[in-house]
Amino acid sequence: MDFIVAGFIKAIELLINFDHSTYTAVSATLQASTCSMLISLGAGLPCGFLLGYFNFKWKRPLRTVLDTLLALPTVSVGLLVYAFISSQGPLGQFGLLFTLTGIAIGQTILAFPIVTAITASIVENIDPELKLTLVSLGAGKRNIIMTCLWEVRYGLLAAAVTAYGRVLTEVGISMMVGGNIKYHTRTITTAIALETNKGMFADGIALGIVLIGIAFAVNISLSFLRKQ
Amino acid sequence: MTQATYKLNQLQHYYGDKRVLDIDGLQIQKGSITGLTGPNGSGKSTLLKIMAFALKPTAGEVWFNGRREVPLSPRVRSRVTLLTQKPYLLKRSVFDNIAYGLKIRRDRDNLDSRIKEALASVGLSYEGFAHRQWHQLSGGEAQRVAMAARLILKPEVLLLDEPVASVDTKSAGQIRRASLTARKDWGCTLVIASHDLPWLYECSDTQISIANGRLFSTGKEHIIPPPYDLSQKKGPVKWIGTKGKGEYILLPPREKPDGFAVIQQEKIRICREKEKKTGWDNQITGEITSMLMEKSSHHIMTTFQAKNFSLNIRFSPDQAAALKLLPGKRLILMFHSRDIEWR
Numbered sequence: 001m002d003f004i005v006a007g008f009i010k011a012i013e014l015l016i017n018f019d020h021s022t023y024t025a026v027s028a029t030l031q032a033s034t035c036s037m038l039i040s041l042g043a044g045l046p047c048g049f050l051l052g053y054f055n056f057k058w059k060r061p062l063r064t065v066l067d068t069l070l071a072l073p074t075v076s077v078g079l080l081v082y083a084f085i086s087s088q089g090p091l092g093q094f095g096l097l098f099t100l101t102g103i104a105i106g107q108t109i110l111a112f113p114i115v116t117a118i119t120a121s122i123v124e125n126i127d128p129e130l131k132l133t134l135v136s137l138g139a140g141k142r143n144i145i146m147t148c149l150w151e152v153r154y155g156l157l158a159a160a161v162t163a164y165g166r167v168l169t170e171v172g173i174s175m176m177v178g179g180n181i182k183y184h185t186r187t188i189t190t191a192i193a194l195e196t197n198k199g200m201f202a203d204g205i206a207l208g209i210v211l212i213g214i215a216f217a218v219n220i221s222l223s224f225l226r227k228q
Numbered sequence: 229m230t231q232a233t234y235k236l237n238q239l240q241h242y243y244g245d246k247r248v249l250d251i252d253g254l255q256i257q258k259g260s261i262t263g264l265t266g267p268n269g270s271g272k273s274t275l276l277k278i279m280a281f282a283l284k285p286t287a288g289e290v291w292f293n294g295r296r297e298v299p300l301s302p303r304v305r306s307r308v309t310l311l312t313q314k315p316y317l318l319k320r321s322v323f324d325n326i327a328y329g330l331k332i333r334r335d336r337d338n339l340d341s342r343i344k345e346a347l348a349s350v351g352l353s354y355e356g357f358a359h360r361q362w363h364q365l366s367g368g369e370a371q372r373v374a375m376a377a378r379l380i381l382k383p384e385v386l387l388l389d390e391p392v393a394s395v396d397t398k399s400a401g402q403i404r405r406a407s408l409t410a411r412k413d414w415g416c417t418l419v420i421a422s423h424d425l426p427w428l429y430e431c432s433d434t435q436i437s438i439a440n441g442r443l444f445s446t447g448k449e450h451i452i453p454p455p456y457d458l459s460q461k462k463g464p465v466k467w468i469g470t471k472g473k474g475e476y477i478l479l480p481p482r483e484k485p486d487g488f489a490v491i492q493q494e495k496i497r498i499c500r501e502k503e504k505k506t507g508w509d510n511q512i513t514g515e516i517t518s519m520l521m522e523k524s525s526h527h528i529m530t531t532f533q534a535k536n537f538s539l540n541i542r543f544s545p546d547q548a549a550a551l552k553l554l555p556g557k558r559l560i561l562m563f564h565s566r567d568i569e570w571r
Contacts, residue, residue, distance in 0.1 A: 129316035135282040136310040136387075137329040137377065141300065147328075151319055 007205025014206050029187040032100050033167045036107035040115045040163055048119025069113035074172030081106040081177050098179040106173035111163040118159035122152045157222055168215060233258045233385060233417045239288030241274055248274050249441040263432035264421040271441040272421040276387045280310035309383040313390035315374035317362040326377045346380035351402035368399030375403050386410055388420045429520045429529050440488050450539045452477055452489040469535035478509050478565040487570040495567040499560045508562040516557050
């Protein structure tokens with residue numbers, strides 16, 4: 001029990017003393033996750049809207065594939081990305097292995113199906129009266145799409161939070177693609193795994209508390225935005 | 229001669245394999261009020277959605293102001309608006325809901341005063357409602373806000389689908405007044421689907437019945453609605469009241485499996501007593517349950533009720549006087565089964 005209390009105290013110490021390794025891990029985590037979330041949202045929202053709004057021949061099989069990808073194991077994504085960006089892989093010449101960009105690519109692959117699938121489900125469940133109302137008020141195609149997305153904004157926010165939660169807490173991609181290099185590609189989750197392996201439970205707990213704090217801060221911010 | 233706002237030609241619409249609309253032709257005159265009646269599932273809402281250019285018909289043409297138009301055409305989408313029975317309010321304030329149509333038209337002049345005027349036209353105060361959120365309204369208030377959102381656009385055509393079916397008496401009154409004011413103030417053409425026949429006959433210039441997706445002229449021809457009993461030796465019958473007991477309408481052999489039995493008004497004889505040995509194979513006893521005067525023609529629209537079977541029969545003032553029609557009066561309808569058509 002003492003090491004848990006010690007972990008809390010250590011967390012506060014690390015943050016107050018601006019511990020370099022802690023802050024670089026936080027920074028790496030935020031950089032990779034923010035980058036991957038921006039790309040996933042930018043691509044996933046329109047793809048999810050198209051998938052949910054329109055009916056086409058391969059819609060059902062595509063939804064099944066996408067739903068399967070929701071449970072994608074992070075180590076599998078890590079392995080796949082590793083194979084592509086390692087020096088022997090087809091993208092080896094770009095030097096992405098053991099970089100934050102490499103981690104961001106893997107995390108994007110992880111988050112994109114989540115954003116797309118949840119967006120598609122939300123759009124599919126839009127009240128059919130909404131489109132009828134918009135058409136009857138004189139909306140054109142662009143207005144209909146934008147207003148539909150705005151009407152389901154809280155659901156889309158939930159999709160973003162769900163995807164962000166998965167990206168923020170994954171270990172497999174960061175470990176395999178990032179290589180857990182101190183002050184460079186070490187993220188909070190890989191640092192926790194390392195510290196725990198070393199028997200430094202207090203440090204691990206401290207980093208865990210920081211991670212929970214970030215997740216909490218993100219949710220508080222989104223909740224504030226929602227109220228606005 | 230007034231121009232037809234709408235001309236529908238050979239219109240058909242299917243949901244899957246089921247045909248829900250089959251209209252040979254329909255014209256709606258500019259500035260008119262057309263009442264649309266018919267049972268649930270008869271095709272009223274589908275017809276209104278097609279007329280609102282929110283639904284593409286499976287087959288046929290919709291002409292608007294002399295041009296053939298299609299859904300989302302820029303020429304029609306700002307001129308026709310539809311209010312449904314349960315309209316969707318956008319997840320924003322009442323002000324923003326009403327302003328939505330104007331904003332997408334990039335028309336932001338005097339928004340406050342116009343929204344105030346639109347709210348007043350449906351009996352809501354700007355101060356009390358403009359800044360309420362969509363979820364802070366009762367069903368009747370939401371319906372009136374939706375109506376205001378359409379009236380502010382001053383549409384050329386206002387289509388109302390059961391606008392007062394699920395609201396309280398006060399809200400219903402406000403919506404009715406507002407829709408009639410639309411014609412008075414800017415010559416709006418109205419098509420109103422409603423089960424509220426007294427109101428419909430009072431306010432509309434013409435009435436159309438729709439059943440099984442097909443149009444009938446109200447008061448000129450009558451649908452004898454299903455179910456039909458096809459198991460009788462004498463031929464298909466429509467039971468008046470409980471199946472197998474009491475009076476029935478004898479029908480001619482059925483020509484179409486999904487057809488409706490229809491009788492022209494001119495083929496019906498109305499008497500005070502049954503006649504024996506006269507050859508009328510259908511003599512139905514009932515009573516008059518309501519009488520309404522049509523605003524435009526001064527004809528009397530009379531509802532004849534025989535247990536669960538009712539007909540709306542249109543009488544000229546002279547005919548009504550000759551038969552001494554009064555609500556509650558017992559009458560006999562007589563007609564030949566051979567005069568009934570299957571459609």
